[in-house]
Amino acid sequence: MRYALPIVLAALFYFNGELAGSDLRIVITSNLKGGFLSEVEGQEDKDPMLLLGQTILNERKTGDVLYIDLGNSFYPGIIAKYSFGSAVMDFFRHMNCAMTLVSSADLRIGINTLEFLQKGNPTLLMSGNLTRNGSPIFAPYTIHTVRDKRIAFIALSSRNILLDIAEKNLYQARMEDEILTLKNALSLLKKEAVSHIMLLSGLDDDINLALLKEFSGIGLIISGSDNSGGIFNKKIERAELYDGRAVIGASRSSGCYILDLELGSGIKVSDYRYIPSKRYRIEGSPYRDFISRITRWKEHFVSEHGKVLAVTGGKTIVFNDERVLNLLRDRFNTEISILGDNAVTPLNLDEKIRESDLLFSINTNYPVFIYRLSGSDIMQMQPLLKTFRVSGVTDGKVQNYNLAPGRFYSIASTQSIYDETQYLLKKDIPFVNTWMNIHDTALEDLKGKKVLLLNGYGYLDRRFRATADIFLSGFFNNTSVEMSYGAKPPAGSADKSLKHLGTEDRIDFTVYNSLHQFILTPYIFYEKENDTYIHNLLRGTLVYNLNLDHMVKPYHKSQADSVVISVADNRRPTTLRETAGVNIAGTIVKGKAGAGFEKEVHDPQGPPVYGFETILNVEVKFLSYFTYNLNIDSFMAYSTVKIVLEEKGYRRIEVENSMTFKFSQSAGIAVKHKWFRYYYIRKNDKYTNSQVIASFDLKTDFKIY
Amino acid sequence: MNKPLFLIFLFVVPSCATYIHADGRGEIEKIKSQNHIIRNRLILIERRNSIVEEENIARIREIQEKQAQYENLAAEKKALLEKSASDMHLMNEKYRNLEEKSRILEKESSRKIQDMALLNRNLEGTLGSKILMLNEEIKKRELNFGNEMERIKKEHARNVYELSIKAEELKKTISNDDDIIHSLDLDLSELSGRIKKLSGELMNKNDIIRGLIDLSGAGKDREEELRRLLSEKEKELIESKKRKDIIEMEKSLKKGDK
Structure with a gap:
């Protein structure tokens, strides 16, 4: 009889529906950029991705851990580019990553490639607002069970996407409105009997906070990848509303974040901290299998792209955007060429030039477009041109002649620059797609004319x-x-x-x-x-x-x-x-x-x-x-x-x-x-x-x- | 030449001028787009395929090595089992032989044990009677020793009394120190001789006692008692020596006074 009262109290507590706080630990990464090094020797001590993997696996030893990636992981690392994101997908698979948010850099390898990588891989590619013919291309949400609690994760990608022209032509993909997407997802989740809902977001913090206020059903927002700024120009890692619901930001990329949650009636953040990547000794088959796999990728990369394309003849050449710009003018016979500010990372080339050097240095794989703009259009673009790298226009002159407003000038630029130009000028500009990107152009040149290795490019202006x-x-x-x-x-x-x-x-x-x-x-x-x-x-x-x-x-x-x-x-x-x-x-x-x-x-x-x-x-x-x-x-x-x-x-x-x-x-x-x-x-x-x-x-x- | 036509030509041809123009959304562009995507897909598949092929080859090689290892181990196991079986057979044989020997030894042992038990009983009887005999001897000797010791004590007491009288006399008669000393010397030498004799008797008795104890083996208590008696005798002897020393000292004092 004396045990009856405690039993009754425990039963009442249980059937009230509120369990005592159960914990969920989430490991979060963001903006990995496929940053594998190309060297195999000492990779377990030096490669940032492997160090990150060791850190994550070490964290898994503490108990049951859910690993989520917030996107921008498949591009532009050289091994990631070479493998078309396969190496990164292998990383996710071996590190047991449950899901990754598809973001702007990820789309650089192409929707088609991402769909291909998804097949047979347990890591879920997610985006609720990237659609094709009105339907999401990737999973808009997923449900994860933690101690008999069903937790839903909805994904919203950043609006800043630019598809490759080939996919633009074929897929008619577009970004849907995030509010509409959320409403649809939440209405679908009502039938799924989930206890908590979290949002994975690539949107900016002000939008995230607005979504959190509008949708009370969202218990937590985890934000990263394309999230470019915080509140009042300050990046935030944690912000809470008055009701305790939070927005978590993951801005750093050289390590991972550990998020501890208590899942009661709502989601409470009990701890949130950043762990830099560190060297840990990891044994066991999954890790060793991954090391074996990534080593093969690197060896293949070196074998395929380590061949010498050209020699500099004893001099040191700086491979930079200026050379590439001149190459575009030469190769496509245009008067002007334009590149984005970070299209090419300067690289000193001594003696031998390998294809891997190009892959390392060139940061854009959009195709080169050729189009014509009038002198007046070019003058109108002056504020935009100041943010780009331009060749062929000097002090308002082309080939030493003042820009004539009514005359048309030929321009070579990447697709992204063309899109920005078209957006600025607000008109449809006919173009010719060369179907060659900077890398293809440079590769062709180094195997042939070697314009990239010339000392001067004055001859371009002297062309008739x-x-x-x-x-x-x-x-x-x-x-x-x-x-x-x-x-x-x-x-x-x-x-x-x-x-x-x-x-x-x-x-x-x-x-x-x-x-x-x-x-x-x-x-x-x-x-x-x-x-x-x-x-x-x-x-x-x-x-x-x-x-x-x-x-x-x-x-x-x-x-x-x-x-x-x-x-x-x-x-x-x-x-x-x-x-x-x-x-x-x-x-x-x-x-x-x-x-x-x-x-x-x-x-x-x-x-x-x-x-x-x-x-x-x-x-x-x-x-x-x-x-x-x-x-x-x-x-x-x-x-x-x-x-x-x-x-x-x-x-x-x-x-x-x-x-x-x-x-x-x-x-x-x-x-x-x-x-x-x-x-x-x-x-x-x-x-x-x-x-x-x-x-x-x-x-x-x-x-x- | 037809001039009006020429003029019309001059007007019409330039007005038909068009810019370099390519519609990115045309069918040809779609086909090129598909080609581009498929080409990239092909490169990806080829590269992944080569990676997976290499892994397959490595795994096949691993499996082959493990298969060879397995076969080696199976052969070793078979050999070990056969060896184990033959060893077991030998061990069983040995075990049976040992069992047989053990049975024989047991029989012999039990016979010997019986013989030894009988011998032991006989020995016990013999030794017991010897012990009794020795105990009686010890008692007798103890009695003699006690009587002797008594006599010696009495004699000693008497001598001490006499000596004390003499000492008194000596005190009283200082002038006769030489005689007294001489008499004392005689007394002393007599005492010494007695002491020596007693010591010798004690030692003999000690030897006898030890011999008796050794023979009996169970006379430790008696030994302890004898030892105790011996220690008492020794103490008495020491006291006698001390008295002798005192007497000698007094003698020397008297000589000195003299």
């Missing part, structure tokens, strides 16, 4: 590129001619006033590099009314500019004026002008000033007449769609030849004012006023040609790389 700018204009012409008695109209000019339709077309073929620029311009100005040729000008111009300075450049110009259709008596009068001088280029105003001669070379032939040439171009864009142009071309001749006296000295000046309204990139409507004056000094004879032209303009350009 060609552009073709086509200007087409159809116009309505109202010509008013004033001519003093006896004056002859110059070759190709009208001799009476008229109104009619015509075309003015020009193509600028430009071949240039950083120092030299050749511009060949065929030009046609053709107007015909019935059988009368009003304007019949066929002009060819060849200009050479020496690009010594961005403002002042010497030039030489050869210009030949003739007729499209032969004139009366089958004549084709042709005038040649040769000038040389200085090219002055500004943002809005450009001009040439030179000296040379003009000579009638055909129908009739005449003596050379020496003089000065002045050319002025002004272009002002305003209100997005309007452009004002002013072009002045004058030649002041001072002939000293006495053979043909009446041709001694003249002034020729052409002035064109135009206002263009562009309603698309290549089409617009222009109103032009052309004024041409020819003045014979000796006879005081004048010829003036004034035209007001309304035209429909087409402008397009090609770039030949």
Whole structure:
């Protein structure tokens, strides 16, 4: 009878449903980055992953322990990359890791690869919000039984994922909203009769706290991997709400965290501490099997990637992002190349270069894209470009020429840079996928041309590129001619006033590099009314500019004026002008000033007449769609030849004012006023040609790389 | 050339210009994407396969070694079992022989034990009678010794009395020291001779007693008693010697006084 009371009390206590606090010990790792060393010798004393494994196994000796990894473990260590994450999966299997949260770095090895690794492996890859066609790709949650208590673990990955282009094309994977994902998971878990729910999260701390407040069913949040910041810019390792529920942070990666929990009505954190990795002597088959496995991975890696690709010839080469950038420009023949800030870890290469060196140094495996951006786009990207490594653009110039807002420039960059660019410019940018990443490109180069080993890359700017700018204009012409008695109209000019339709077309073929620029311009100005040729000008111009300075450049110009259709008596009068001088280029105003001669070379032939040439171009864009142009071309001749006296000295000046309204990139409507004056000094004879032209303009350009 | 057509050509061709453009989402790109993924998968599988192959080969080699080890051990076990069986057979033979011998020895032993027991009983009887005899002898000698000791004591007491009288006389008659001394010397020498005699008798008696004790073997108590008596005699002897010394000292004093 005396034992009855204690028995009754114990029964009441039991059937109240609240057991006395039962313990759960969790070992947590995060951001392992697949950091195996490639050396086998002394690996059990030096390899950080093996030291971590020994620490975890040592901790298991204390009793029943649950091991959870918070993600970013499969990439970018060289052995991890080589094995496509298999080595890390082997680590998890042998260390009895129950689950790992799929995070941004893990996805670098690919969803396809992760799915493959999951098969037959007890370690569960988890993510509730990474979906494909609306369904989670990996396990959104799992249930673990501890002393007859069922504990659910829900997984939420970080939003910062970037899939490889191949998987993007095929999988249409996306990140779902975390709140929606949690609601779905919690509603499913209601049917599972779980006693506690924990959340594994790669989200930032402010989001974690907000989730904890919103969802009272979550007893604990364990956060790490992509969690980039804490509260008030301070990383937190533990934060609790007023009701005792906590957010635990695992930010350090060179060891593990031990989390002790009491599982009563809620989850109480009784202890949380960090243990750095340490050397422990571990015996037993699972550990030795793992050592054997990882040794094989390393040996295979060294065997496959330890071969010598090239030799430096006795000099020390620093393999860095600058060399890679130049390699991209060379290999893909682009004007500009862009890499992320940490794409390449600098590495000193002495004598022999092995493939393992490349794997060690290159931190990105996204493919290289080639695309074009306009000068204005590149200028808009300046704040972003400052965070990247860029080659080909120096002080706003490409190949020593100022960035032209309307001209397109070829760019080579990795997929991640392209995505950021597209996001910034908010437009769809067509691209070509080379299907080669930096490693493939470098490997191909070291086996072939060895551009990476060159001492200088000035030749990239000295490469010749060609552009073709086509200007087409159809116009309505109202010509008013004033001519003093006896004056002859110059070759190709009208001799009476008229109104009619015509075309003015020009193509600028430009071949240039950083120092030299050749511009060949065929030009046609053709107007015909019935059988009368009003304007019949066929002009060819060849200009050479020496690009010594961005403002002042010497030039030489050869210009030949003739007729499209032969004139009366089958004549084709042709005038040649040769000038040389200085090219002055500004943002809005450009001009040439030179000296040379003009000579009638055909129908009739005449003596050379020496003089000065002045050319002025002004272009002002305003209100997005309007452009004002002013072009002045004058030649002041001072002939000293006495053979043909009446041709001694003249002034020729052409002035064109135009206002263009562009309603698309290549089409617009222009109103032009052309004024041409020819003045014979000796006879005081004048010829003036004034035209007001309304035209429909087409402008397009090609770039030949 | 047809000029209008030429003009149209000049207009139309450039307007058809397009940028370098590739649609990343086209079918060809999808096929290339699949190719890329499959190629990576192939590389992964090849590498994993080679690792697993090596492990397999190592495991097969291990199994073969263990198999060979097992066969060796099985052969050893068989040999050991055979040897053990033959050893057991031999051991059984030996055991049977020993058993036989043991039975024979037992018989002989029991016969001998009986003989020895009889002999022992005879010896006990003989020794017992001898012990009785010796005990009687000891008693007799003890009695004689006691009488002798009594006599010696009496004589000694008498002599002491006489000596004391003489000493008194000596005290009284200092002038006759030489005679007294001489008489004392005589007394002393007599005493010494008696002491020696007594000592010799004691030693003889001790020897007899020890011999008796050795013969009887069970006379330890008697020995102790005799020893006690001997020690008493020795004490008396020592006292006699002391008295002798005292007397000699007195004698020397008297000589000195003289």
